[in-house]
Amino acid sequence: xxxxxxxxxxxxxxxxxxxxxxxxxxxxxxxxxxxxxxxxxxxxxxxxxxxxxxxxxxxxxxxxxxxxxxxxxxxxxxxxxxxxxxxxxxxxxxxxxxxxxxxxxxxxxxxxxx
Amino acid sequence: xxxxxxxxxxxxxxxxxxxxxxxxxxxxxxxxxxxxxxxxxxxxxxxxxxxxxxxxxxxxxxxxxxxxxxxxxxxxxxxxxxxxxxxxxxxxxxxxxxxxxxxxxxxxxxxxx
Numbered sequence: 001x002x003x004x005x006x007x008x009x010x011x012x013x014x015x016x017x018x019x020x021x022x023x024x025x026x027x028x029x030x031x032x033x034x035x036x037x038x039x040x041x042x043x044x045x046x047x048x049x050x051x052x053x054x055x056x057x058x059x060x061x062x063x064x065x066x067x068x069x070x071x072x073x074x075x076x077x078x079x080x081x082x083x084x085x086x087x088x089x090x091x092x093x094x095x096x097x098x099x100x101x102x103x104x105x106x107x108x109x110x111x112x113x114x
Numbered sequence: 115x116x117x118x119x120x121x122x123x124x125x126x127x128x129x130x131x132x133x134x135x136x137x138x139x140x141x142x143x144x145x146x147x148x149x150x151x152x153x154x155x156x157x158x159x160x161x162x163x164x165x166x167x168x169x170x171x172x173x174x175x176x177x178x179x180x181x182x183x184x185x186x187x188x189x190x191x192x193x194x195x196x197x198x199x200x201x202x203x204x205x206x207x208x209x210x211x212x213x214x215x216x217x218x219x220x221x222x223x224x225x226x227x
């Protein structure tokens with residue numbers, strides 16, 4: 001069974017810092033990996049989607065990389081801002097025996113203070 | 115209008131009552147999912163449907179049932195609600211034939227007293 005782990009569970013940094021959030025998964029047979037942002041009590045907003053054949057995706061100050069062989073993805077946030085404060089989740093779409101099943105990490109709670 | 119719409123957004127009910135949460139989508143996706151989110155436990159899959167005639171149990175289906183009335187509609191029912199079903203419930207959709215990207219609704223907060 002696929003397991004997804006996110007480290008750290010929480011992160012608190014001053015404004016302006018560059019950040020790296022980590023996501024690891026146990027089974028490399030994935031279809032894609034997706035990073036989400038969730039504000040308290042709200043739904044999940046898709047940030048970046050990386051297909052299994054891709055190595056990275058970029059959107060503005062966000063860059064996500066994928067290394068299937070090592071079972072890892074990182075989300076890089078450049079020049080962090082207080083508005084980036086939220087919980088960030090990664091999810092993998094499993095290509096294995098349960099095709100179409102998504103597996104989520106528990107998230108990294110990010111606080112960026114002014 | 116949102117692509118994935120959940121109703122109701124908030125509901126307070128009593129133990130033993132029947133509750134239905136509804137989800138509709140305008141994205142034309144074939145796959146729909148119901149998740150629940152609890153503090154400290156993350157997102158857990160309740161049921162998922164790959165098309166109208168294909169419904170599958172997720173990790174925590176006990177106490178829940180679903181109905182896929184049409185490609186665009188997927189409802190979650192609690193036949194007899196209990197307090198430990200108090201949670202934030204999310205509906206999501208995806209289309210594996212394209213990118214497989216997952217899109218979420220805004221969530222339905224359910225409180226069972």
